[in-house]
Amino acid sequence: MTQSSETMDGPATTPQDTRRAQRLSSTSVAVIAIYGLVVAMILLSRAVSPAFGGLSQVETIFYLAAFLVFCAFGQGLVILVRGLDLSIASLITLGGVLSTALMAGSNDGLFYILPAILLACALIGVVSGIGVTFFAIPPFIMTMAVGIIVYSLCLGFTQGTPRGFPSPLLRDLMQARLLAIPAPIWLLLAFVAVGTVLQGYSAFGRKLNAVGNNPEAAYVAGLSARTLTISAYAVSAACAGLTGILLAAYANGATLRMGDDYLLPSIAAVVVGGSSILGGRGSFLGTVGGALLLTTLATILSALGIGQGWKTILEGLVILVALIVLREQVFDALQAGLRGLKKG
Structure with missing residues (x-):
């Protein structure tokens, strides 16, 4: 009699399904933990200044x-x-430099100049991707080389001094309020x-x-992995270009x-934020939490008047602690401990 892959209650659970569920559970716990750290850091910041910890x-x-x-x-x-x-750093600069130079403090052409800038950045990302996939150039080397080339182009284009101003519409957007x-x-x-x-729910x-x-x-x-x-x-490069456009509007x-x-x-x-540097595992909500944690830390350290050197050291230590605490192995050990307590 052959074994059925299904039971009366539904499909049988395979070891692969179990591992996937455990991984997803660990990722979810990591996301919750990172936001918990952000909230705790904001509340504890009141010890630095009474003005901190508020809305x-x-x-x-x-x-x-x-x-x-x-x-990110x-x-x-x-x-x-x-x-x-x-x-990313050079593409942010490219987005900011092109948006201010081409807009020149005007709204004329806003709705085709900005998409053109984002498209140009995306095409640069395509070049990086082609170098990594078709020519097997290590990502570290390929993107660093592209970054150097893009920065050199920005330097030549501006002759060392970026000129122009962002679109007034974008500048007003960065300063506007909606529902307070x-x-x-x-x-x-x-x-x-x-x-x-x-990232989490689409086919892509x-x-x-x-x-x-x-x-x-x-x-x-x-x-098609390539x-x-x-x-x-390409998406990474376009996001960097968008960041540069908005930063230029913010800083005028x-x-x-x-x-x-x-x-x-x-x-x-x-x-x-819980993503694996080796690939294959990541959550954008975790990345957002990581960005909030780093920004909160930078804000508190700046308020304390700590020098840039010590500030960088403390930021590095916090990142190391977060990586140790939020490791998947830590969550697996905690889950095993809880299961042991329940059995006991």
Whole structure:
């Protein structure tokens, strides 16, 4: 008598299904934990200053974290497919420099110039993806080289001094309020909603996860690992360009180093948020939590007047602690301990 793969109650659960459910559970716990750390840090910040811990500080954190979230989303997709994008800083600069130079303080052509800038950035991402997939250049080397080339082009285009001003419409948007909440926060919430669906629930996101988990198995399943990987780099580059456009509107101008402060934090936000640096596992909500944690920490350290050197050391220590505490192995050990207590 042959064994059936189904029981009277429904489909049988395979070991693979069990492992997947445990991984998803660990990822969910990591996301909850990172937001818990953010809340705890905001509440504890009252010890630094009575002005901290209130709605105004939360508003500031969300406002500043928005820029990091925009570029970290694309970085997260690249990491999901076992890559790394070191060209983000230069592409942020490119987005800011082109938007201010081409708009020149006017709204004329806004609705075709900005899409053209994003398309140009995406095409640069395609170049990075092609180098990684077709020519087997390590992502670290390929994206670093692309970043150097893009920065050099920005330097030549501006002759060392970016000129022009952002569109007044964009500048007003970055300063506007809707229902007493800054417009960039509404933009952040909309971006998080779209990004969560795209990475976690769409066919595109599931395919990226499959490629990151096992490229060979994905190929056997009929997925084009090369095309998906190139798409991830294109999205990352476009997100970096968008970040540069919004940063220039926020600061009312562009600088040649405006993207430098977002390169390493974009990677840290993804990893601290529970994504695996080896690919195949990640949550955009976790990345958002990681960005909020890093921004909260930076805000508190700045209020304390700590020097940049010590500030960098403390940020690194917090990231290391978060990575240790939020490891999947830690959650597995806790779950095993809880199961042992229940049996006892």
